[in-house]
Amino acid sequence: xxxxxxxxxxxxxxxxxxxxxxxxxxxxxxxxxxxxxxxxxxxxxxxxxxxxxxxxxxxxxxxxxxxxxxxxxxxxxxxxxxxxxxxxxxxxxxxxxxxxxxxxxxxxxxxxxxxxxxxxxxxxxxxxxxxxxxxxxxxxxxxxxxxxxxxxxxxxxxxxxxxxxxxxxxxxxxxxxxxxxxxxxxxxxxxxxxxxxxxxxxxxxxxxxxxxxxxxxxxxxxxxxxxxxxxxxxxxxxxxxxxxxxxxxxxxxxxxxxxxxxxxxxxxxxxxxxxxxxxxxxx
Ligand SMILES: NC(=O)c1ccc[n+]([C@@H]2O[C@H](COP(=O)([O-])OP(=O)(O)OC[C@H]3O[C@@H](n4cnc5c(N)ncnc54)[C@H](OP(=O)(O)O)[C@@H]3O)[C@@H](O)[C@H]2O)c1
Numbered sequence: 001x002x003x004x005x006x007x008x009x010x011x012x013x014x015x016x017x018x019x020x021x022x023x024x025x026x027x028x029x030x031x032x033x034x035x036x037x038x039x040x041x042x043x044x045x046x047x048x049x050x051x052x053x054x055x056x057x058x059x060x061x062x063x064x065x066x067x068x069x070x071x072x073x074x075x076x077x078x079x080x081x082x083x084x085x086x087x088x089x090x091x092x093x094x095x096x097x098x099x100x101x102x103x104x105x106x107x108x109x110x111x112x113x114x115x116x117x118x119x120x121x122x123x124x125x126x127x128x129x130x131x132x133x134x135x136x137x138x139x140x141x142x143x144x145x146x147x148x149x150x151x152x153x154x155x156x157x158x159x160x161x162x163x164x165x166x167x168x169x170x171x172x173x174x175x176x177x178x179x180x181x182x183x184x185x186x187x188x189x190x191x192x193x194x195x196x197x198x199x200x201x202x203x204x205x206x207x208x209x210x211x212x213x214x215x216x217x218x219x220x221x222x223x224x225x226x227x228x229x230x231x232x233x234x235x236x237x238x239x240x241x242x243x244x245x246x247x248x249x250x251x252x253x254x255x256x257x258x259x260x261x262x263x264x265x266x267x268x269x270x271x272x273x274x275x276x277x278x279x280x281x282x283x
Contacts, residue, residue, distance in 0.1 A: 069233040157214065168268035
């Protein structure tokens with residue numbers, strides 16, 4: 001497992017562990033990884049190919065995620081080492097848009113994911129690709145403003161997005177890792193409805209039982225927030241993708257895709273369900 005200390009990977013790990021699967025977690029710093037007892041933790045870095053062969057010894061399946069502008073090289077390193085180690089199947093976290101946008105119109109974000117997918121599909125390793133839309137967990141970034149001032153600040157106001165709950169992505173990943181019939185399949189993963197940010201804020205207010213105010217901020221202000229957390233290149237890439245989405249009339253982010261239902265046999269969580277499950281974070 002890559003990303004086992006992170007958002008999606010953490011949920012995949014919890015599910016695999018609870019079901020009794022033998023799991024090895026790859027992290028750059030095992031001393032900081034707080035993982036359940038019994039999980040085999042190895043130190044490795046996707047940016048340092050020399051660390052990967054030992055991490056992959058005896059492994060037959062991999063959950064692969066990586067971040068930002070390093071995604072294509074990091075995934076290529078892992079795929080090459082996995083092929084060498086005899087791994088049979090990789091479930092790769094990619095993004096919605098790889099199929100929906102022509103290569104010549106790719107944003108940097110799209111290109112990083114397209115190249116990462118290519119490294120996997122052109123290898124000899126079996127694959128399943130997960131292409132999620134934006135995560136509902138973005139709303140957790142609103143929590144301090146909601147708690148302190150009952151306000152949500154976002155550069156996106158009226159763009160409809162069929163956001164997906166990370167819990168559903170993790171469920172699909174586990175299904176693909178532990179059951180047959182997912183090899184060679186790319187799942188487009190969205191929630192069952194498209195909501196604008198203003199609509200999400202209204203739903204969150206209803207769930208919390210108090211009205212919330214929405215304030216639109218500029219993409220430049222949003223860039224500053226991202227740059228404080230990620231690399232400059234990653235912040236640039238995310239803002240470029242957002243600008244493209246805001247300027248395009250017919251954006252794929254507003255379409256509901258059937259991937260969650262195809263993989264799990266039931267539609268994913270609505271934003272209301274997700275907000276209800278996470279209401280404590282906003283109180
Ligand atoms: N956010 C969205 O709306 C969205 C939409 C579509 C697709 N996606 C995809 O989802 C990904 C984000 O998933 P997430 O939210 O689960 O990420 P996350 O929680 O931010 O990821 C953090 C994880 O990345 C690992 N990591 C970072 N650098 C590493 C390196 N050099 N080597 C090994 N591991 C490294 C960390 O491991 P350690 O710190 O333990 O080493 C940690 O487990 C994006 O990159 C994108 O591909 C996101």
